[in-house]
Amino acid sequence: MSPHTLPGTPVSHGPMSDGTFSHGDPLQNERVRALDPLGADQALATLPELNGRADVPALAAMLRELLPHERDLAGYSTDECLAVMRDLGMLLGSIKRHDETEPAGLVPEVVPVLRELGRRTGMVPRDTVHHYTTWNPTGARQRMYTGDPQESCLQESVRMVFPRLRSGLELCDVLAHTDPTDGTFATVLDELTDLLGAMVDSIDMVVQEVSPAFFARVLRPYYENVTLDGRSYLGPAAAQVPLWLIDLAVWASDHSEPGYQEFLAESIPYSLPRWRELYASWLRGPSLVGRLVEAFGDDPGERERSAPQLLESAEALLRLLRVIMVFRGRHLGIARKAYQEDVRLFPVGSGGASVELLKQILDLTRDNANLTRGSAHATRDAGQNAKAAS
Ligand code: HEM
Numbered sequence: 001m002s003p004h005t006l007p008g009t010p011v012s013h014g015p016m017s018d019g020t021f022s023h024g025d026p027l028q029n030e031r032v033r034a035l036d037p038l039g040a041d042q043a044l045a046t047l048p049e050l051n052g053r054a055d056v057p058a059l060a061a062m063l064r065e066l067l068p069h070e071r072d073l074a075g076y077s078t079d080e081c082l083a084v085m086r087d088l089g090m091l092l093g094s095i096k097r098h099d100e101t102e103p104a105g106l107v108p109e110v111v112p113v114l115r116e117l118g119r120r121t122g123m124v125p126r127d128t129v130h131h132y133t134t135w136n137p138t139g140a141r142q143r144m145y146t147g148d149p150q151e152s153c154l155q156e157s158v159r160m161v162f163p164r165l166r167s168g169l170e171l172c173d174v175l176a177h178t179d180p181t182d183g184t185f186a187t188v189l190d191e192l193t194d195l196l197g198a199m200v201d202s203i204d205m206v207v208q209e210v211s212p213a214f215f216a217r218v219l220r221p222y223y224e225n226v227t228l229d230g231r232s233y234l235g236p237a238a239a240q241v242p243l244w245l246i247d248l249a250v251w252a253s254d255h256s257e258p259g260y261q262e263f264l265a266e267s268i269p270y271s272l273p274r275w276r277e278l279y280a281s282w283l284r285g286p287s288l289v290g291r292l293v294e295a296f297g298d299d300p301g302e303r304e305r306s307a308p309q310l311l312e313s314a315e316a317l318l319r320l321l322r323v324i325m326v327f328r329g330r331h332l333g334i335a336r337k338a339y340q341e342d343v344r345l346f347p348v349g350s351g352g353a354s355v356e357l358l359k360q361i362l363d364l365t366r367d368n369a370n371l372t373r374g375s376a377h378a379t380r381d382a383g384q385n386a387k388a389a390s
Contacts, residue, residue: 034137043065051097081120123273146222156205173249186316210334243327248287315376335355
């Protein structure tokens with residue numbers, strides 16, 4: 001066990017017996033935050049200062065010094081590998097920010113280490129938003145590029161939503177196996193809606209505390225792609241928050257557009273192993289919206305029997321989509337300001353997509369809400385007409 005592990009803390013030593021990884025549970029998050037396998041706490045505390053003066057030689061030297069020996073790397077637990085990736089990742093983003101040179105060009109020895117860390121953790125061979133937020137300690141040991149409270153706010157905005165989204169994705173899996181005519185469909189949807197309220201709280205906090213210009217000019221450059229082994233890997237940005245995976249279950253598997261599906265496919269490698277499993281199982285649909293609309297369209301006799309429950313399910317689905325639209329509307333507002341031509345340094349987001357795509361995703365969410373509402377209204381009207389005629 002590493003000397004930096006908290007006494008009495010259970011340590012995971014690798015994938016579970018079925019070969020999968022259970023990243024993301026709150027206890028594991030705590031453990032990874034507590035770890036400092038490279039003894040990098042002090043060195044990384046100087047990162048904001050080195051970044052402040054764009055001292056690339058010092059950043060490259062730090063990366064070289066922190067690199068673990070092959071022997072140590074082989075002995076690390078999964079949790080330790082995640083903490084090592086987190087710390088090396090801070091240097092990848094920092095070097096890339098100041099120099100056209102790729103970090104792997106300056107310190108080629110980093111590549112096999114990153115490759116091995118990715119393999120050992122079942123993740124991409126660079127740090128992700130999970131490393132930068134959930135697995136990042138808070139307080140004096142917090143790893144930051146700039147040390148600015150606005151960066152800390154952005155880290156917190158993501159940290160606060162991940163546990164909720166993790167539970168939310170499991171609820172989507174329950175919903176994928178629940179009939180919309182079943183009473184639990186609406187109940188589970190309402191639980192999901194409650195969880196996603198955290199996205200609205202998160203973006204409200206960011207809108208209040210992070211200036212679009214600070215994001216665009218100071219922070220955004222740290223989230224640039226880096227190239228490793230000839231492949232480009234995205235930086236640890238909030239676009240990796242898997243709201244798009246919730247969409248896939250709710251509507252996007254069968255009511256989406258190619259541009260959004262492409263963004264989803266490009267984002268999924270940066271997510272946790274369990275979420276990639278969910279992606280594979282939901283990709284071909286049918287989505288919740290698709291199943292509900294189909295249920296409304298079933299033969300009239302059956303529809304009449306199940307209509308009250310279907311209408312409740314539709315109302316619950318609309319409540320969910322409304323919360324997602326509120327998040328997306330406010331998020332689009334700050335994204336537009338940060339990517340205005342006279343403010344931005346980069347034409348697209350660090351997730352590789354444009355503000356136009358964000359608008360398109362918001363429109364698609366609204367279209368799916370309208371489709372759900374339309375089916376529900378048609379059924380309600382048909383019921384009322386039948387009553388009036390009898
Ligand atoms: C200054 C604040 C922010 C700006 C300027 C911003 C900008 C962007 C941009 C341009 C995209 C397009 C994809 C890409 O990055 O390439 C995006 C995607 C995304 N961002 Fe943000 N973002 C901000 C904060 C946040 C926060 C706080 C969250 C949530 C905690 C968030 C969640 C997302 C998600 C989930 C996507 C994927 C698209 C979607 O599901 O609608 N963003 N963001």
